[in-house]
Amino acid sequence: MAPSVLVVIQNLSKRFGNAMILQDISFSLHRGDLLAILGRSGSGKTTLLKCLAGLEPPDSGQIVVDGQDVRRLKPQVRGMVYLYQEPLLFPHLNVFENVAFGLRLKKIAEKEVKTQVNALIEQLGLADQAHKAPHQLSGGQKQRASFGRALLVKPRLLLLDEPFASLDVEIRAQMQTLFLNLAKTYHTSTLLVTHDLKEALIMGKRFGLMQNGSLKLYETPQAFIQDEQTGVLREMAFWQGQG
Amino acid sequence: MSQFAGRWGAWLFGIGAIFPIVFSVGYALLYSVGWAGVLADGFTFVHWANVWTKNEVLPSVLFSAYVSTTCTVFSWILAASFFVHLHRKWLQSNWGMVWYLPFALPAMVAGFFTFQIFSGGGWLARLAYHFGWITSPQAFPEWVQDPYGIGIVMAHLLTGVPFFLLFFRTLWKDAIVDAYSELSIALGASISQTRWRVQLPILFQRSKGNVLLYFLTVFGAYDIPLMVGSQSPQMISVLTLRKFERFDLADKPEAFIMALLYTAILCAILLIKNVVDENPE
Amino acid sequence: MRILNKLVFGGLVGLGLLPLGLLTVWALGEGWHFPHLWPKRWSSTAFLQIFSGKMGESLWLSTWISTCVAVFATAFGYITGHFVSHHPLKKWLLRLAYLPFVSSPVILATCLLFLFIKIQLVGTILGVILAQWMFAFSFAIVFFVPFWSPQMKAIEELVYTLGGTALQAMRHVLWPMSIAALRMCFFQTFLISWVQYGITLMVGGGEIQTLPVLVYFYVNEANITFAAMASLVLMLPAFILMTVNRRHVWRD
Numbered sequence: 135m136a137p138s139v140l141v142v143i144q145n146l147s148k149r150f151g152n153a154m155i156l157q158d159i160s161f162s163l164h165r166g167d168l169l170a171i172l173g174r175s176g177s178g179k180t181t182l183l184k185c186l187a188g189l190e191p192p193d194s195g196q197i198v199v200d201g202q203d204v205r206r207l208k209p210q211v212r213g214m215v216y217l218y219q220e221p222l223l224f225p226h227l228n229v230f231e232n233v234a235f236g237l238r239l240k241k242i243a244e245k246e247v248k249t250q251v252n253a254l255i256e257q258l259g260l261a262d263q264a265h266k267a268p269h270q271l272s273g274g275q276k277q278r279a280s281f282g283r284a285l286l287v288k289p290r291l292l293l294l295d296e297p298f299a300s301l302d303v304e305i306r307a308q309m310q311t312l313f314l315n316l317a318k319t320y321h322t323s324t325l326l327v328t329h330d331l332k333e334a335l336i337m338g339k340r341f342g343l344m345q346n347g348s349l350k351l352y353e354t355p356q357a358f359i360q361d362e363q364t365g366v367l368r369e370m371a372f373w374q375g376q377g
Numbered sequence: 378m379s380q381f382a383g384r385w386g387a388w389l390f391g392i393g394a395i396f397p398i399v400f401s402v403g404y405a406l407l408y409s410v411g412w413a414g415v416l417a418d419g420f421t422f423v424h425w426a427n428v429w430t431k432n433e434v435l436p437s438v439l440f441s442a443y444v445s446t447t448c449t450v451f452s453w454i455l456a457a458s459f460f461v462h463l464h465r466k467w468l469q470s471n472w473g474m475v476w477y478l479p480f481a482l483p484a485m486v487a488g489f490f491t492f493q494i495f496s497g498g499g500w501l502a503r504l505a506y507h508f509g510w511i512t513s514p515q516a517f518p519e520w521v522q523d524p525y526g527i528g529i530v531m532a533h534l535l536t537g538v539p540f541f542l543l544f545f546r547t548l549w550k551d552a553i554v555d556a557y558s559e560l561s562i563a564l565g566a567s568i569s570q571t572r573w574r575v576q577l578p579i580l581f582q583r584s585k586g587n588v589l590l591y592f593l594t595v596f597g598a599y600d601i602p603l604m605v606g607s608q609s610p611q612m613i614s615v616l617t618l619r620k621f622e623r624f625d626l627a628d629k630p631e632a633f634i635m636a637l638l639y640t641a642i643l644c645a646i647l648l649i650k651n652v653v654d655e656n657p658e
Numbered sequence: 659m660r661i662l663n664k665l666v667f668g669g670l671v672g673l674g675l676l677p678l679g680l681l682t683v684w685a686l687g688e689g690w691h692f693p694h695l696w697p698k699r700w701s702s703t704a705f706l707q708i709f710s711g712k713m714g715e716s717l718w719l720s721t722w723i724s725t726c727v728a729v730f731a732t733a734f735g736y737i738t739g740h741f742v743s744h745h746p747l748k749k750w751l752l753r754l755a756y757l758p759f760v761s762s763p764v765i766l767a768t769c770l771l772f773l774f775i776k777i778q779l780v781g782t783i784l785g786v787i788l789a790q791w792m793f794a795f796s797f798a799i800v801f802f803v804p805f806w807s808p809q810m811k812a813i814e815e816l817v818y819t820l821g822g823t824a825l826q827a828m829r830h831v832l833w834p835m836s837i838a839a840l841r842m843c844f845f846q847t848f849l850i851s852w853v854q855y856g857i858t859l860m861v862g863g864g865e866i867q868t869l870p871v872l873v874y875f876y877v878n879e880a881n882i883t884f885a886a887m888a889s890l891v892l893m894l895p896a897f898i899l900m901t902v903n904r905r906h907v908w909r910d
Binding site: 380381382383385386387389390393394395397398400401402404405413414459462463466470472473474475476477478479481482483484485486487489490492493494498500502503504506507514535539590593594596597598599600603604613614617618621632633635636639640643644647651 | 663666667670671674675677678680681684692693694695734737738739740741742744751753754755756757758760761762763764765766768769770771772773791792795796799824852853855856860870873874877882885886889892893896897900
Binding site for chain 3: 187188189208209210211212213214215216217218220222224225226235236238239240283284287289293
């Protein structure tokens with residue numbers, strides 16, 4: 135059975151002054167999907183995510199989630215968590231409380247909070263760090279806690295804006311694998327935007343390319359790879375030349 | 378917070394920050410051309426003309442500029458020399474924190490202290506008497522309430538030097554001056570070359586904005602020149618208030634003209650500060 | 659060279675302590691006439707009157723006025739700083755906010771006195787609080803603009819996307835993250851108000867005798883003992899802040 139459609143975006147446009155940031159963006163996303171959108175900085179990727187999360191109002195277009203137009207809904211009730219490159223752990227809370235933050239907002243019973251948070255912290259490999267302050271963690275640990283905090287509120291859609299950009303190569307690779315496992319476990323639907331070609335290829339199930347506010351979607355991974363504009367072929371040619 | 382601040386912040390900004398300035402400049406302008414105040418007899422430039430003929434306002438502006446420049450230059454040079462030579466001690470020793478004390482001197486107290494030290498009956502004069510250099514307070518050099526503003530400069534140095542010392546203390550760490558100095562020495566520079574070619578230029582480059590702010594603080598100062606300044610020339614704030622409070626009503630418009638001149642100079646220096654902040658090189 | 663450096667540093671430390679030391683000597687001495695280097699006799703008269711008489715009244719009045727100024731300047735500066743920080747014309751608004759802060763209080767008060775007379779606030783405590791508040795508020799705006807950084811905005815937005823309401827974002831995240839900055843701004847605006855002389859004299863019409871006004875009064879009376887004691891009291895809040903809260907209050 136094909137997975138059901140979660141999000142449908144139609145003709146989404148956004149302008150800042152004279153600059154057209156988003157131009158008639160349309161796409162849909164299925165439950166459990168991971169759509170990776172590749173784009174250079176300034177291509178409109180972040181604005182797209184902020185419009186979906188309700189942090190920026192689009193000028194026109196529709197955002198339908200589970201059959202409901204969410205354009206007029208506040209960010210709090212859209213069920214979309216927006217994470218960007220900085221982990222933004224709350225400095226006054228320890229790791230446990232950071233991860234538990236979403237559950238605390240919902241006033242979940244203490245016992246339930248402990249059970250859920252401890253299980254997730256264990257999965258994130260942060261069991262020894264639970265009572266540490268954010269400034270005592272490494273970059274990768276902070277990002278793991280940040281993912282944990284987002285996943286625990288069970289968002290309908292996770293919006294990732296260059297989430298691994300501030301990490302070094304080795305940690306980034308570990309985090310990508312960890313995230314894929316977590317997304318699978320929690321059945322999370324994800325929209326990832328990145329400027330990193332390799333990251334898009336590793337993480338994505340479906341692919342898109344954002345250029346000057348326009349989005350081009352690809353039916354298959356092969357189509358993404360074959361398109362000259364994505365730069366995959368150039369990259370492959372370079373590495374083959376090295377060999 | 379965003380919605381709340383957007384709504385109330387705009388009102389507060391308008392009432393608390395914009396209105397006082399707009400009202401002040403507008404009222405001063407109207408007063409200066411005879412459209413407001415007790416002498417509001419209709420539009421006239423006579424008060425503006427009087428200001429230039431009386432030979433009181435321009436000397437005051439120039440005197441204020443001279444005092445502020447002297448205070449700023451001396452404070453910076455003294456603080457930079459002390460800091461560059463003794464930065465390890467300033468950074469490591471808790472005794473360096475002692476300089477927070479004079480920095481915390483209110484202007485009124487700095488003025489009082491300076492008077493008690495440097496006046497004819499002051500502490501230095503008494504020392505001079507005991508050394509046999511003078512025989513009466515009148516014989517002591519005029520260092521406060523003097524025409525050259527020595528007392529005003531001394532009093533401002535009392536807080537100005539600590540201000541820059543403490544600023545350099547933060548700056549030294551933020552600008553990783555130690556790392557640049559080590560690099561300079563590794564490249565073959567002597568300690569003296571490192572001071573002149575690396576440390577002092579970095580301190581200067583990074584403190585330009587604060588130098589201008591300090592200049593403005595002294596330029597508009599009131600408490601210190603009131604206490605240790607002379608009757609003539611007077612600094613701009615003191616003369617403005619004196620003109621405003623005089624019994625001769627013809628002096629009041631001149632007080633407002635001085636206020637306008639002061640505001641124009643203030644804006645010009647703030648614009649320079651913006652240029653400096655945006656182009657630190 | 660090392661010994662010379664130590665001597666110079668020691669000398670500078672001594673120089674730093676000199677104002678406090680001499681003010682204490684003058685405050686506790688009597689009969690300090692030319693050419694005596696030290697007072698003839700020691701007396702605790704001025705010290706015993708810190709909390710009573712004229713000095714006591716001024717002390718409580720100054721404390722009351724400065725607390726009000728600091729509370730309102732900090733609270734309103736916190737909100738207005740947020741407004742300025744996220745405004746598209748942030749740069750220009752910040753420049754405007756700078757103006758009262760760096761202006762000469764006396765000159766600005768000269769131009770505003772007409773307004774204070776019209777609204778009948780001259781010679782009143784409320785008038786002095788309002789006049790001092792303008793400067794402290796301007797400082798508080800400039801202080802809070804960098805605090806409301808893009809990162810703070812991102813944190814606020816993160817709370818919303820995690821399901822938090824505006825009230826929850828304020829209570830659980832923004833407020834706890836703001837406490838240190840609020841405390842620092844409160845102390846600094848308190849000090850701005852505490853040492854104000856010219857504006858208090860003008861708007862207070864000579865009737866509102868805060869500590870700086872009292873210091874000038876004693877100096878004019880040539881009452882060195884009381885002027886020095888009032889000066890020490892005037893320096894007290896800054897000393898308390900330095901010793902108790904040095905790292906937090908003075909870091910920026």
